[in-house]
Amino acid sequence: MTAANNHKSGVGNKREQILLAAVDQFLENDFYKVTITEIAKQAEVGKGTVYEYFSSKEDLFRESFSFCADAYLQSFSKHLVDRSSVKQTMKDIITTHLELLKENRSKLNLLFNERPLNLQELQSWVLKRRQELLDGITDLIKKGIDRDEIRSDVDVEMAGRLFLALNCIVVGGMVVLDDLDIEEKHLTGLLDLFWNGIGNLETPAQDKISQ
Amino acid sequence: MTAANNHKSGVGNKREQILLAAVDQFLENDFYKVTITEIAKQAEVGKGTVYEYFSSKEDLFRESFSFCADAYLQSFSKHLVDRSSVKQTMKDIITTHLELLKENRSKLNLLFNERPLNLQELQSWVLKRRQELLDGITDLIKKGIDRDEIRSDVDVEMAGRLFLALNCIVVGGMVVLDDLDIEEKHLTGLLDLFWNGIGNLETPAQDKISQ
Amino acid sequence: MTAANNHKSGVGNKREQILLAAVDQFLENDFYKVTITEIAKQAEVGKGTVYEYFSSKEDLFRESFSFCADAYLQSFSKHLVDRSSVKQTMKDIITTHLELLKENRSKLNLLFNERPLNLQELQSWVLKRRQELLDGITDLIKKGIDRDEIRSDVDVEMAGRLFLALNCIVVGGMVVLDDLDIEEKHLTGLLDLFWNGIGNLETPAQDKISQ
Amino acid sequence: MTAANNHKSGVGNKREQILLAAVDQFLENDFYKVTITEIAKQAEVGKGTVYEYFSSKEDLFRESFSFCADAYLQSFSKHLVDRSSVKQTMKDIITTHLELLKENRSKLNLLFNERPLNLQELQSWVLKRRQELLDGITDLIKKGIDRDEIRSDVDVEMAGRLFLALNCIVVGGMVVLDDLDIEEKHLTGLLDLFWNGIGNLETPAQDKISQ
């Protein structure tokens, strides 16, 4: 904790209590289902106190989202160093993601959810954060191409999106929605799928598409 | 019994008017943003009439969702016949999906949205419908393996989920969220990605993962 | 009651119950002191019902104000016919005003209150209604000049405003604030004052002002 | 005891800072629109400090009102010396009042507003202060009668109220509500009106009232 401390920082401070309670609620429920009253109760502060630290419910949502996004991006970026192969990096990312998901409070749905939030103002802000994530992945793929690990004819943008979908929807969906346990072999299978595709090279099946 | 003497059948019957209006609204907005009043107005019936046919807003949502899911599954299953190659079938599915998305009224977010709806009761119901979809895809992939179009070591479950994710987040996300125009070549690129993976077979990069 | 009747008119209708309760409350209290809950309770309707007929608290205030203003202007204008002398008309106006004040429900403070309402949007609307009143009085004074009842050198605008003030603050203030009983002779004295001034013509006192 | 050792006296003392800020705010806005937070901010003291000097928002309003009333009564009473004629004194009062109104921050609405403030407890207190003002004016009129400047048959009470109304409603209303510029000739016209009335003595019009 630095000298820059003011009443809005420090261990045990109200702001943090509120934010954590809010994250907890927003991860569990729709924006409209979550109530300030419930957040205040869970944070063990008065209702008015919430508004001392956050100007509105939307603001609180934004901060909650940001909190999650930052946590994720951070655990993500630690893999974006050049030591390992790109494939290994991707494996690490998926594994980390899975671990984050399994740690109870970090379902990260908030971050990956493709659902337009329909709070007009939040929408573009959410998209911006998602784009940051996508950019990180895209860069990783470009690096893979530079290193000849990834084919140069791969559509970088699409591959990035597919990798994001793999993490968000497939891994996320299995853990969060289907409440499944993903084992090591599943992960390896999944990455293998992403890396090698599903096609059987020994057959000419794929050639049939020629339209 | 004719269409005229049973209010639950026939062209122009109230139930259908209401359901179509509801679908229209729910596709456009959050559950909490949609109001019964607005649905009734659009359906050109009285507010009370909505409750003659649907027991609650949730019930109406369920039915709306089901209506969309059925429409989608149907347009989906028409591709699940054995005439073409599996790869071509997948191409057709993606194309159909894209077309459905582009038809304004059928964003189908409702269906693909991975977000737990958190209307507790809807949740499991939604998951069941999604599972039906997943099963259809899984069967398709199994067929591909039988026909030697798809490698036999592919994790069928994972491949199915990734394909669904591909449709949902990549295609859906691009059209709905980013408002991009996806061209033919993008689709082909995307499917190629799914089919062939991103890995460069000529390098030994992927071998490094051996943990 | 005409054929134009809809659910918003007719004896015993909710709208009227609400409006009367609102007038009652607004006459008694500040805009901010009055609550919708209390109005609903007094009108013996549900809180939501208020919003069936009035779009907002401000709207309800506007309508309440208008209701009072109309009642006053109407009882006012019946004196603005040319039968009697202007002085008699003025006497009638003051008398009517006083009677209206004494009838419990029509303190009319709402109308005469000089206090800027400070609900920005209401402000100009209120001023407009007040101006209508002032115009009526000004016309009356002009007529008096035409008929040689009133001196032609009188500042019509000022005289109109003073007459309005006379009604508002003197009569209104006495009844409402001081809870006094104004008798006939007071009224006559007041009008005489307005008509003849206070100056003693036999003294040259007023000449001293010559700046 | 010096100004420095008693927080309730001396230049720059907190109480005065707060009071002046409060006056400023109350002159500009409704009681309910003004907030303690804003007053504290403008006074450059902590919110809690306000409560060191004033027991409640109402108390602070009372004191603010009193402060204004005293200022007004004072500038008023300086005219109530016997040097000039009564008519001249009245002219001076109106002029002073007008000047006070034009000095931006002193609309004095607070003082003249006839609206029952309906902070029940304030009501009677306000009336008392207004009565003081009225008494001053009444005395002036009595003096005028003694000096034969004013007719002896004038209803002193009524004349006092009318003169107050002239200042408050006519002059006040024009400056504050209608945002008009009152020129010298208007003032002269207004006082002339009050002094001589509007009636045309050469006609028998007023005689028609004989009830």
Added chain:
DNA sequence: AATGAATGAGTATTCATTCAT
């Protein structure tokens, strides 16, 4: 069967006031 007027539970937000420091 169809309606829509009536309802009140539910929610974000404001702000005077308190009190520990």
Added chain:
DNA sequence: AATGAATGAATACTCATTCAT
């Protein structure tokens, strides 16, 4: 004495649902 973080009572407004006609 001075402060301002914490509080919760209070309030406008929304909307799913009911029910008399």
